[in-house]
Amino acid sequence: MSALADAPRTAPQDNAGQGRILLSLPGIHCAGCISRIERDLGDHPGVQSARVNLTLKRASVDAAPGVTAAQLIDRLERLGFEAHELDPGILSRGASARQERDLLLRIGVSGFAMMNVMILSIAVWAGAEDATRDLFHLISAAIAIPTVGYAGQPFFRSALGALQGRRLNMDGPIALALILTVAISLYETLQSGAHAYFEAVLMLTFFLLVGRYLDHRARALARSAAQELAALEVPRALRLQGGAQAEVPVAELAAGDLVLVHPGAGVPVDGEVTEGRSEIDRSLLTGETLPVVAGAGARLSAGEVNLTGPLTMRVTAAGRDSSLHRMADLVAAAESARNRYTTLAERAARAYAPTIPLLSLGAFIAWMYVSGGDLRLSVNVAVATLIITCPCALGLAVPAVVTAASGRLFRKGLLIKDGTALERLAGVDTVVFDKTGTLTMGTPVPDNLDTHPEDALRVALALADASAHPLARALAAALRARGLTPASVDDLREAPGYGVEGHWQGMPVRLGRAGWVGAEHAATTGAYLGLGDETRSFTFTDALRPGAEEVVAALRDQGKAVWLISGDVAPAVEAMARRLGIENWCAGALPRDKAARIEALQAEGGRVLMVGDGLNDTVALSAAHVSISPASALDAARASSDMVLLGRDIAPVADAVRIAEASVRRIRENFWQSGVYNAVFVPIALLGWCTPLWAALAMSLSSITVTLNALRLR
Amino acid sequence: MDVLVILIPVSLLLGGLGLAGFFWTLRKGQYDDPEGDARRILNPDYDDAPAARDDDPR
Structure with a gap:
């Protein structure tokens, strides 16, 4: 990190002696964009190669040390593409990328093992008998046992972790099903039995791993998006010491230090002007659009922007005492309320996880009683019940929908930072907008x-x-x-x-x-x-802001209440509200007022989506049920919001609400589908009629319908 | 049923080949940008020197 802090705006050096610059390109969408951008960046002096990744909407550029991201961003803007710099240090292969590759490997191994075992099983189902059947079962066992041992590790590890913490998660029943099924199948094979469930156990592993992979991918994307955006700005200040200037991180400043603020730069800490005269843009802090004059003695707060003349200021509060930090405390208090949200998947798992082992234990005891102590038959029925009830489709029900939805939102230029944001967004009935920088460009x-x-x-x-x-x-x-x-x-x-x-x-x-x-x-x-x-x-x-009129109209069409809450003066806010057709507005709101207004709306039973960009919005953003901020927003605002709008256009917000509602509907449908499928097949399994063929058919059928239903999302 | 002595090893070998191929594509980073690769084929420029990205997926 220290190398990064030394040169945040120039290319960091890697081993090859050249810089790598990463750019986020939210606007690209086609083959034409790729070749235009690559050719244009390649023409820039000092650039050795440029490669666009359309899936991640990123370009990585290898360049000589003198090339800065700002030059490339300028070039791209002239070409008509919006670009932001990303921090390559955070994006390079981290633990998450390794984990993703690891999961893919396990999917590959279990997939190929499943295919081979399936070929052998079809012969058994078609009527192979005696020595041939035993041979096929033995070969299946030789493939399936090492595969489950390798590919099933994520489930075993997670189940073990949960058991050690004396909890039961979804992986407990899964691990139990995998181990029991392999054990009983091996026993049956050695006893020359008719039924072995090797293909079922591999199929279970494969589908569950796919669900796990989708889930991981969605999370990893969200996490890296949050990190890369947060890494954009390193807060730094110019400290004056004995007539010399030194650039230092803001964290090193202490009260009493003298700091120089150039025109166009942000005010790094709270302080008092000692020298110079200038105008201060406070819009990010208060929402006021008019600059304020600042001369000697004027008080400045971190987050304001110096406009015209150089200012020297004496630091009055740094670190814990600064206004920024006080804001962070308010944010933390507001956030704790939101973290209590439980997702649909968690609620389903809580109801489902204990049911599976109980049901199969019940089947075991009942069959022991009915058959007069036939252990082998009873264990077979219990295992069949376990396989049938195992939440194969359930494991896919949520990740498949979330992946489809976040893919659609990403294409529209919205990044989801929080895993539960999509579900929370679906329940929204009130939308609160900030004015300056959100509905307007600022x-x-x-x-x-x-x-x-x-x-x-x-x-x-x-x-x-x-x-x-x-x-x-x-x-x-x-x-x-x-x-x-x-x-x-x-x-x-x-x-x-x-x-x-x-x-x-x-x-x-x-x-x-x-x-x-x-x-x-x-x-x-x-x-x-x-x-x-x-x-x-x-x-x-x-x-x-482009799309502001459309987004308000679309949200009103969807039956949402729209509010405009701004720190700006009343005439400006009223004019904006009238222009966009917003009936509820309030002006001159301080950060605390905004949060209080949102809490009042939520106390009346509303669920509020807050869209804002300024420091004055951060508390409101965390207090709201769910929040969105544009990429141009301050770090603090982006950090406390659940989604980030990458493009300049704000219209995707309305689409996001619509897509979120559709995806929660799909998730519920998927739960219902797995429920119906269980209701049909569990009695069959309990009655002991479930052969391996039935188990394999039912499992793949339900997984495929659940995935197709998720892909229906438009 | 003697044919099984040939067929089963052959099927296992083919499956193993597929698995090895999958490992290879994974290692070469072919799943890093599926969307971009699908569109690049529509690109009229001929890429004389496709970038080697074997040990650096991003």
Whole structure:
């Protein structure tokens, strides 16, 4: 990790002496994308090779040490693809990838063993007798016993672990069934008996391993997604020590240290400004879209962004005392309530796990009594019951659906971070949106350019180009998009915290705050242009996130109550609510207010989906029944939400709710299917009519129908 | 039934071959990007030097 911390934005070095950069590409979907991206990245100087993985929507690039991810991301954005950097240290073959390969190996071994034993068994079912049948059973035993010993290990280990903890999980009955079946089949073979269940035991192992593998894969994907996103930002600060600057991790700062914050950088810790003057964007903390002026003595909190001028600040609180940490405590308190959720699979397993051994024990005792102490017959019936009731289809019922659903959601650009999120999402009846950064892009767009003459616009463009302020940048981008060229303005100078000034045709011109330019302050967010004595105002609105209108409309069509809760001022929130057709809105909400509102909604029996991105949303995100945040959100917000929206478009949220409901419906259907199948076959097994042929047929039939039902998910 | 002496070893051998093939594909990382590999075949560019990825699946 230390090598990573030293160079978070450049390529880390590996043994071959070159850097590997990993990029997440949420927007790719076809062969054309692959070749365009690979060719374009290959053209970048210093890049040796680039390879796109469409399944994981990632590109891995081998490049010379000087190449940074930011350069490649820029290149891809120009090509029209959204890209985020990922942390290769976390993604490289970890324990999870090894486990996945291990499971695949076991599936392969049990699958091939099953095929071979099945060929031999078909001969037995077709009527092989005497020495031939015994020979076939012996060969089957020689294949099946080592296979079960190897492939069944995950079940044995998990059952043993549960027994040591004096619990009974689903693997207990499975392990019991595997061992008993192999034992009785071996005994029957040695006694030249007619029935051996070797193919059934291998089939059981195979199907259960497939279920286990799907489950593992879904979990591993979710876990790595959470990690790779969390690894994006390493919080660092520039500490001033005896006139020299040193970049240090935020964790090393102590109260009293002096920290330099460049324009455009985030404020790393809580503190007080000692020197400099600038404007501060607090939208991630409070949801306010208007920047706030900060001079000497102003208090800053971690998570705010410095906009125009360099600031020196004295750290007042670091580590446990900082506002960030206090927020984390609130989040932890809110989360403990949610962790009590039990999934459908857990509830099914709890009801089912003790039933299986009890039923087969009952069959054993009953047959001992009926047959007058025929041990061999009774054990045979008990084993047949065990095989039939074993939750083969049940093991597939949930993972197959979850895999299908998370695959669909991933293709729509949604990553599921938490295993139970899909089920929780299905029960949602109220959706709460944050405004800034969630329903809007958090970037302003000028809306009154047509009211100004071209000369003024060209001067404004020249002035705006000289500043890094978000309003100036937005103005410059919008003016350029109209095909305007900047006027020639001399003596350009930025006054941090105020604006930009210069001379145009001998006349002093200024672009900046109303008071500084000498203009009347308008009601909305604005920048002001002064041309000599004349003043003009540019007003801005926040650009709507693509898909915002669709997502609200779609959720209302689905009968959900939609809320807008924002920390921004009332007029801005009301305008947004009216524009999107949201009836319930509330403005000026502090982080605690947001969480309180959500708790109130949930106390009334609602189940709330919270969609938010800011630090002020984190408590609300953890308090809600289920939560989603965009990839552009802060670390803290992403960490406390259950799903992450990878693309810029927010419309997939409505699809996600629909798909979650459909998948929970499928899971229930699958449980019903296995239930019906058990209701039919358990009496047959109890009556002693269940031959190995029946067991094999019933098992594969139910597993296949359950899987097909899961694939029906659209 | 003498034919069994030949047929059973042959069937076991074929099964073993299949298993060995599966191990080989697994080791070569052929399940790392099933979707991308399925689409790459539609790509008009000819790949002269497909990347060797035997011991590094990602």
